[in-house]
Amino acid sequence: MYYIGVDLGGTSIKVGIVSEKGDIIAKTSSTTPVEKGFEGVAAKIKELINKVMVESKIDKENIAAIGIGIPGACSKEGFVYFATNLFWKDVALGEKLQVLTGLKVYVENDATVAAVAEYIKGVTKGKKNSIFLTLGTGLGGGFIINHEIYSGSHGIGTEIGHVVIGENFYDCNCGNNGCFETFVSATAIIKYCKKLLAEEKDKGLIYNRINGNLDNLNAKIIFDCAKEGDHLALKVVDRMVHYLAIGLANLINLFDPDIIAIGGGVAEAGDVFLKKLKAEVKKYIYVKCMNVTEIALATLKNDAGMIGSGMYAKLNLEKE
């Protein structure tokens, strides 16, 4: 049997047919028609599912279930409480897709399904307890506990990005101050870099690289300049690493997992900071004689969403 894995994001929808082992057999994608609202996006998902089935010549009888990873929080039944980038609030996505496709549908947070992908085929494969972090515009997370997907008693756990870990110079979108993601996400790095560019006289390499236009600033430019030894860029990266270390040590002190995997866009600059990060994490681990949790970069990149959604459907179906 095969599974359909849907990676639903604010920018694009990716749909893949995934084998029992987690291999992508066929895939297709489209931009997300956010402006068409819930009904429009659901219809587009349906269309992409049909397309990939026709192209791959795998028909409905060979599809066991559909899994969808969403950029938001939802119940185990696929009721989406909110998905900020899609402007969704309280929509029954699971039910809707079930009606549209006639197939069983499972919905989960995108970071949780990516955690599943890494557990099945990636860097956390087969580990008893693992945490997956996705470092991009925001910071998401997924937990595997005792070889099982963990999302809490009501499906709203693993919001790693909104754990308060300090005091910051700006508030989080969620309304709180000091959220983990406001120190380490791409958004956070850019904000802090802009602050330094406004405050410091010697604006180093970055200011030239963006032609003096702050709108051109992105995380990649900052990491590239840090690689070249630029003092301002290094200051930004060092602060990010400092808080990332505090956040990871918090997770280690709480969960003591076998491994923490870091994925997402920012992680692709991982070689710049991974060594620094590991050294910094050690400082904050409570049981210092036991530096046992591995910290590694995620391996599945862009396919993690589709693989993870498909495998999430498989794991749930098997449990029923």
Next chain:
Amino acid sequence: MYYIGVDLGGTSIKVGIVSEKGDIIAKTSSTTPVEKGFEGVAAKIKELINKVMVESKIDKENIAAIGIGIPGACSKEGFVYFATNLFWKDVALGEKLQVLTGLKVYVENDATVAAVAEYIKGVTKGKKNSIFLTLGTGLGGGFIINHEIYSGSHGIGTEIGHVVIGENFYDCNCGNNGCFETFVSATAIIKYCKKLLAEEKDKGLIYNRINGNLDNLNAKIIFDCAKEGDHLALKVVDRMVHYLAIGLANLINLFDPDIIAIGGGVAEAGDVFLKKLKAEVKKYIYVKCMNVTEIALATLKNDAGMIGSGMYAKLNLEKE
């Protein structure tokens, strides 16, 4: 069959015979001979076990196993990495007691065994996912996840007290700044109160209550004065509640448990702050439309350690 539950603390050792259902059949206790070191304390535990067995007329054949809750971190095999208040480092407590008694011995962190007690007989009874916090001199914690005791991949998790949640005016004993326990433990409250007494002109009720001697200050006096409306005491309690709310919301955003139970000495002043606390936690929950995790005071008080240790032994024995 019966179980022996040992509650090993820096001040006292309590030993109880616990029934299959978690009832204490007989108990005894003694001060902890910390000055006699590991061997001396182990011998004292053995002596207390013998005493309670003789007194209750329950002999070795009817004891299935021994459980010990320790104020420190240890492996699943009962190897204690450290127990600060006992001045222990790397001692094989499980093995030692097994040799001394001829019975199977299970060792766990004291907060984890108290979490087990609450899960078997207390306020978290039968809940799928729960967190137990013990608020005393420090801040400890224990997790039940998916109806099972969770202490991490290497037995060093659930160190809730050492999760960094902000910036504080003094460093934690562990060497870090901003640890959860430095904001909310009895030690933390007393430190902050002393700071206010030194800084503020109007020293309110507290200064009289302690006869101007800071050595007389304790958490109970602060809570009592807060109950009477004293402004300085209220400032201390409000700050504690603020950070306790951040720490609890962090746990909810991560774990989304059914319930969080608060035990320990400070919790006995719970009625002063529980209502305030619940209102404050709401502010920091990420999925605000879902205020679903119950927050409650633990119910087993002083017996939790013995019951929990005994039941910890039972649950482990059943799994083998």
